[in-house]
Amino acid sequence: MSSNMTQPIDLRELDLFAFCRKGGSAAGEVAVQDLPRILAETAAQAPASARDEVFTYTATGFAREEAAEPGAPVVQRLFLDLAVKGQVWLDCQRCLEVFADPIATSMRFEVFVSDAAADAAPMDDDELDAIVGSKRFSLLELIEDEVLLALPAAPKHTVCPAVHESLVTGADGEVEPEAPPEEEEKRPSPFAALAGLKTKH
Ligand SMILES: [Zn+2]
Structure with a gap:
């Protein structure tokens, strides 16, 4: 008997409809070894331990009996809350x-x-995503999807450890000032104006 409060589930073949209808919950760990798309994103120079990373997850299903709109017949809507934590190299x-x-x-x-x-479905709620359930649903793939979506488009240290701040500025093109738009170029530069004042005195 497991001492876990949550029941064991098959991450690769979960009856998601039943899980949500009975208000199921599950929590555990997923090895990065089981997430090939995350392994593919993992830096080649990552330490060997990077291949032993695990992600922790919690999954909670629930159902609501409600009308899609006032006056409409009450239907059962199924929901899944999924949270994933970990780190990617x-x-x-x-x-x-x-x-x-x-x-x-x-x-x-x-x-x-x-x-x-x-x-x-209208799905006008930004906080809600639509998925198609299955009696043999892969929660593992959904976890992998969520980690992939959470990866930054341009990964960076918050503060780079080895590079002096003066060298960092502008190196990624974000801090460097962009070329001024055309209309600004037509304005007299403040230095030219100053030079004009100086010659008058
Ligand atoms: Zn860095």
């Missing part, structure tokens, strides 16, 4: 050193029975 785009980027993501999904049902 990435190359810093500023100093090019490898670093462990912390990942913490949580999302609420509405679980639909089919693609058509998901497409028909």
Whole structure:
């Protein structure tokens, strides 16, 4: 008997509909070894321990009996809350050193029975994502999706350890001032104006 409060689930083949209907909850760890798309994103220069990273997750299902709109028939809507935490080893785009980027993501999904049902749903709530459930749903893939979505487009240390601040400025193109727009170029520069004043005195 497990001492866990949550029941063991098969991460690769979960009856997601039943899980949500009975208000199931699960928590545990997922090895990065089981997430090939995350391994593919892991920096080549990462320490050997990077291949032993684990992500912790919590998954909670629930159902609500409610009408899609006032007056409409009451239907059962299924939801899944999923939170994932861990870290991914990435190359810093500023100093090019490898670093462990912390990942913490949580999302609420509405679980639909089919693609058509998901497409028909209004889904005007930014806090809610639509997924199509299955009796053999891979929560593992959903966890992997969420970690991938949480990865930064341009990974960087908050503060690079080895590079002096003076060298960092402008190195990534964000701090460097952009070329002034055309109209600004037509204005007399303040230095030219000053020079004009000086010659008058
Ligand atoms: Zn860096």
